[in-house]
Amino acid sequence: MSDLTLAPRRRPLWRLFIMPVLLLVAAAAWSAFWFYSASKVDETADAWRAREARSGRVYDCARRSVAGYPFRLEVRCDGASVSLTSQTAGQTAAQAPITAKLGEILVVAQVYDPKLLIAEFTAPATISEQGDQPSMVVNWRTARSSIVGLPAVPQRISLVFDDPAIDRVSGSMQTPLARAKHIELHGRLVEGTPSDHPVIETALQIADGSVQELHPLLAQPFDADVRAKLSGLRDFSPKPWPQRFREIQAAGGHVEIVQSRIQQGDVVAVAAGSLGLDAQGRLEGELQMTVAGIEKVIPALGIEKMLEEGVPQATLDRVAPGVKTQDVNNLFGALDRAIPGLGKVIKQNANVGVAAGINALGKEAVLEGKPARAFPLRFVDGAVFLGPLKVAQTPPLF
Template identity: 70%
Template sequence: MSDMTIAPRRRSRFGLYFMPVLVLIAAVAWTGFWFFAASQVGVQADAWRAQEARAGRVYDCANRSVAGYPFRLEIRCADPSVMLVEQTASPQTSFVAKLAEILVVAQIYDPKLVIAEFKGPATLAEHGAPPSFAVNWSKGRSSVVGLPAVPQRASLVFDDLTIDRTAAGAETPLARAGHVELHGRQIDGPTPGSQAIETVLQIAGGTLQDVHPLLTQPFNADIHARLNGLKDYSPKPWPQRFREIQAANGSVEIVQSRIEQGDVVSVAAGTLRLNAQGRIEGELQMTVAGLERVIPALGIDKLLEDGVPQATLDRVAPGVKSQDISNLFGALNRAIPGLGKVIQQNANAGLTATINSLGTEAVLEGKKARSFPLRFADGAVFLGPLKVAQIPPLF
């Protein structure tokens, strides 16, 4: 019987090449998809710019490039600018903001989430005029969800923010902040079918110049607010927008506000509205720890030593003349030498006691505090019965 040799069965190499071929096909398809998406960036950007231009926000980009293959789209815009048309009380006035560069990043599988980084400095000017403000930062970034439609939520963050007023080539410090965050989102309004905007503003190490000496010292702020009554986002002069909010019975609800400056801590909550004359109405319930340190910081003691300006008396004591106060102190000094000076020097302590009597004792973050209402009536601001400011109408 002859030996029979069975030839070995040739193994198919299909399985050996299947996965590499599949990966290659997927890579080619993904590459084609990415380049198609990249080619649509310009189309979508132009459509979005046209939409924004109709809303009064004109965007421009001197040089645009697209990168980020394979999983991201990175759109880099050099020398970008935005012109805001009909956004102010003077509809014929437009403002132009210019930046050094913007880098916009979107994941190709989630294009509605856009993250951007801003490179300073930036300038702000009236159209056709020299820059009036210069803004700079060490790191600036934002995130927006919901584009290209109206954003559902957005965040803006800056580190080492500086704002200067510019005039005749010179810059004057206006504001500083070590860290700033602004978050906003759309939420359901107080009535069925209405919309509201919820915002959170956080400032760390902030200072403001040319507003009040108290604000020149570093402060931290954390403010949570809700705006009701905003109908749309189209460009309108601010008086018109405020008038629409008032007609819709809109309001600004301060859900919680906390401001800290050294040993002074203040919290507040309440609701403010506009009346038919465009003046602010409402009330904020405030609690302040370290109130006795606020009085000297406001400069009231120095004010009493140097004399009381008539404008101040008009706010806090209408009808009383500044000259009458000076004459009274002089007469006291003539009758009993030094008496007028003693009264002036002790007026600050008396005023502190008066403010303390306006509210009730409280404890804030383990510190002794005073709780009192800050009332707004027809634009006037009252600390208890004491009128401390007058805010002009907003329309």
């Protein structure tokens, strides 16, 4: 009997190519998907721009490009600009738009997570009014935003700025208008839907912020942390802001200040309450405030300067009917003639009396271990009252 040698059975060679072929097919499919998604960017952006333009907000790009293959979509907009028409109470559609321009916007989305958009903005930005030369210049070290929920509906939005600075431009001169070390603004949908009475919760944080030209209290660096909830919106459809504010007022909407804390040096203030709009678009409502170090705030209210310049007749009519401005000025003059400098001393020490009056109006409290006073901050017809004292006036919103 002879020995039989069995030859080894050969495996089909085609099996060796299964994995490479599958990888090649997957790569081709992924590439096709990426290029299809990239081709839809222009279409989606143009549709969004058309919707915004109907609301008086015209966005444009001098050059737009798409990159990021294979796992990201990077949309780069060079020469970005936005023109705003009828976005404030005093602006009409017939007026030239307010235009803002900035160098570049880079928007990034992961192909496998298209509901998260991250954007970076390149400084500087310029703001022009009525088609004139730039009236403001905005700079920052870094600026980023993120939006969660697109392309379906926005659920959460965040904006973060490091070292933002706003300067007013007059000819070749630039004057500081606002500064901050860090600013964060977060918003999220907490009730309703974007198309049916949404309610938005917001959080604003400002570190070392200061604003010139608005009020002396804002000129010195301050930190702020504010949480608020906005109700009364009909939907998120694009529309001018005055129209949106009218809808909020008609629906009885309001901003609920859930929690706020502002610190400026040794002065600390916390407040909570609700603010709405009256039929003329002016702020109304009340905040309950607690302030530690209020005696340091009084000089910044400018009451001494008001007395030195003369007491307005409208103020006298409110607090002392029948007394004329000239009578008060004559009284100060008579005091100065009788005892030189006496009238000026009385004016200069007016803030002491005002501080005492505020202490008498509120009640004693303790804030973060410091003696404090608690009292209401009222908004009536856009005017801001600290007790009986009018400390500011806000413009109408529509």
